[in-house]
Each structure stands twice: as C-alpha cells, then as structure tokens.
Amino acid sequence: MKASARDDRLSGKRPLGRVATLALVPTAATALVLIPMLLREPSTTEAVPPAWLGVLLLAPPVTAYLASLRFGDGLHLTSYLLIGLPQLPLIMLLSTAAVWFDVQRGHLLAGSGEEAMSYGVGTAAAFVAGTILALLVAAAARLGARRAK
Numbered sequence: 570m571k572a573s574a575r576d577d578r579l580s581g582k583r584p585l586g587r588v589a590t591l592a593l594v595p596t597a598a599t600a601l602v603l604i605p606m607l608l609r610e611p612s613t614t615e616a617v618p619p620a621w622l623g624v625l626l627l628a629p630p631v632t633a634y635l636a637s638l639r640f641g642d643g644l645h646l647t648s649y650l651l652i653g654l655p656q657l658p659l660i661m662l663l664s665t666a667a668v669w670f671d672v673q674r675g676h677l678l679a680g681s682g683e684e685a686m687s688y689g690v691g692t693a694a695a696f697v698a699g700t701i702l703a704l705l706v707a708a709a710a711r712l713g714a715r716r717a718k
Contacts, residue, residue: 600663630705
C-alpha cells in the first residue's frame with residue numbers, strides 16, 4: 570500500500586470512509602435515544618413522553634450536522650442520502666424489539682391479536698418515523714458540509 574493511500578485512509582479523506590463515519594454517528598445517537606425506551610417498564614408508562622420524541626427527532630440530525638462539519642465536505646448528494654439511510658432499518662428493528670420485549674415481559678399475550686396489531690402498527694409507524702428521520706439526517710449532514718466549506 571502506498572504511503573499516500575495509507576495517509577488518506579487514516580485521515581478520513583476517502584469518500585467511502587467518510588460516508589461510513591457520517592452514517593455511524595447519527596445511527597449511534599438514535600440507538601442511544603431509543604434503547605432506554607426499550608428497557609422501560611410498559612405498565613408504568615403507556616404514552617411516550619413528548620420530550621422524548623423531540624430528542625429522537627433532534628439528536629440524530631444534530632449529530633449528523635456536527636460530524637459533517639468535520640468530515641462531510643466534497644461528497645455527492647447520493648452520499649448524504651446514504652448517511653441517513655441506516656436510520657430506517659434501525660428504527661424498524663428497535664420497534665420490533667420493543668414489541669418482542671413487551672411479549673417477553675408478559676405485557677402482551679403471545680400469539681394474540683393485540684401482539685399482531687402491535688407489530689403491524691409499530692412497523693408502519695417505525696417506517697414513517699424512520700423515513701422522516703433519514704431525510705432529516707441527510708439534510709443536516711448536507712447543511713453541515715455546506716457550512717464547512
């Protein structure tokens with residue numbers, strides 16, 4: 570491996586490495602916001618607190634914006650969409666895990682219509698929320714990269 574290619578890899582100048590880094594940071598922020606909701610006791614909190622929803626919609630785009638200030642310049646529009654893309658499967662996966670945890674804790678009866686409805690409604694809501702969040706992350710990453718120029 571040439572020294573210049575090695576230096577580019579270590580400094581994060583390669584576009585694929587920068588896209589992966591920029592995708593990982595807001596994905597980790599999303600996970601950090603969603604995992605405490607997975608661990609909550611469903612019988613104590615039926616409704617999701619509005620402040621939590623605000624944090625969920627703000628934390629990943631803010632982290633994408635801040636990360637793209639450093640790593641996001643010189644990427645194509647497709648790269649910014651790829652940066653936001655992991656939000657969708659992550660939210661869908663964690664939504665399904667939340668229902669599974671509720672079944673395991675005995676809050677939902679396994680094999681019941683209530684469980685099936687929770688999976689169906691949760692998956693649909695997670696798809697919508699994940700799509701919105703993916704677009705917000707992509708836009709924030711693009712805006713941060715423009716500011717970095």
